[in-house]
Amino acid sequence: KQEVTQIPAALSVPEGENLVLNCSFTDSAIYNLQWFRQDPGKGLTSLLLIQSSQREQTSGRLNASLDKSSGRSTLYIAASQPGDSATYLCAVIMRFNKFYFGSGTKLNVKP
Amino acid sequence: EAQVTQNPRYLITVTGKKLTVTCSQNMNHEYMSWYRQDPGLGLRQIYYSMNVEVTDKGDVPEGYKVSRKEKRNFPLILESPSPNQTSLYFCASSPLPLGRGFFGPGTRLTVL
Numbered sequence: 001k002q003e004v005t006q007i008p009a010a011l012s013v014p015e016g017e018n019l020v021l022n023c024s025f026t027d028s029a030i031y032n033l034q035w036f037r038q039d040p041g042k043g044l045t046s047l048l049l050i051q052s053s054q055r056e057q058t059s060g061r062l063n064a065s066l067d068k069s070s071g072r073s074t075l076y077i078a079a080s081q082p083g084d085s086a087t088y089l090c091a092v093i094m095r096f097n098k099f100y101f102g103s104g105t106k107l108n109v110k111p
Numbered sequence: 112e113a114q115v116t117q118n119p120r121y122l123i124t125v126t127g128k129k130l131t132v133t134c135s136q137n138m139n140h141e142y143m144s145w146y147r148q149d150p151g152l153g154l155r156q157i158y159y160s161m162n163v164e165v166t167d168k169g170d171v172p173e174g175y176k177v178s179r180k181e182k183r184n185f186p187l188i189l190e191s192p193s194p195n196q197t198s199l200y201f202c203a204s205s206p207l208p209l210g211r212g213f214f215g216p217g218t219r220l221t222v223l
Contacts, residue, residue, distance in 0.1 A: 001170075004153075031209060032209060034211065034212060036212070036214075041217075042216060042217070043115075043201060043214035043215050043216045043217055044201065044203075044212070044214040045214070046211040046212050046213070046214075049210060049211050089153075089154065091154075091212075093209055096167070097142060097159060097161065097207075097209055098156060098159070098169060098170070099144065099146075099154075099156050099159075099169075099212075100156075100170075101146075101153045101154035101155070102153060103151070103152070103153040104153065
């Protein structure tokens with residue numbers, strides 16, 4: 001069974017810092033990997049999707065990389081802002097379209 | 112506006128009283144799924160559907176039922192709710208081949 005781990009569980013940084021969130025998974029036979037953002041009391045918002053054949057995806061200040069063979073993905077956030085404060089979730093999608101989520105990294109960006 | 116809607120947003124009920132949480136999407140997505148989110152356990156998939164009349168179990172299907180009679184709707188049914196089904200529930204949809212997921216706002220269910 002797929003196990004998805006996110007480290008760290010929580011992170012607090014001053015505004016303007018660049019930061020990296022980590023996601024690891026045990027079964028490398030994934031279809032794709034997605035990074036989501038969850039704000040308190042709200043649903044999830046998809047940030048980036050990386051197909052299994054891709055190495056990275058970029059959207060604005062966000063860059064996600066994927067190393068399928070080692071079972072790792074990272075989400076890089078450049079020049080962090082207080083509005084980036086949220087919980088970031090990594091999800092791997094397996095064959096038969098099953099989703100497996102990590103427990104998330106709670107990010108606090110201090111002004 | 113592209114969206115996934117869920118109703119109700121909040122529900123308090125008692126053990127054994129059947130309930131249905133509705134989910135609807137307006138993006139013509141083939142794929143829809145239900146998740147529950149619990150502290151320390153993260154999001155776990157309950158059921159998913161690849162298209163009308165095609166449903167399959169996720170990781171934690173026990174105690175739940177779903178149906179997909181129309182492409183836009185994917186209700187979650189709890190025939191006999193129990194306190195261990197107290198949780199935050201999310202519905203989501205995606206195009207196929209699986210693309211970015213769109214999530215509903217969540218339904219907070221409390222079973223007394």
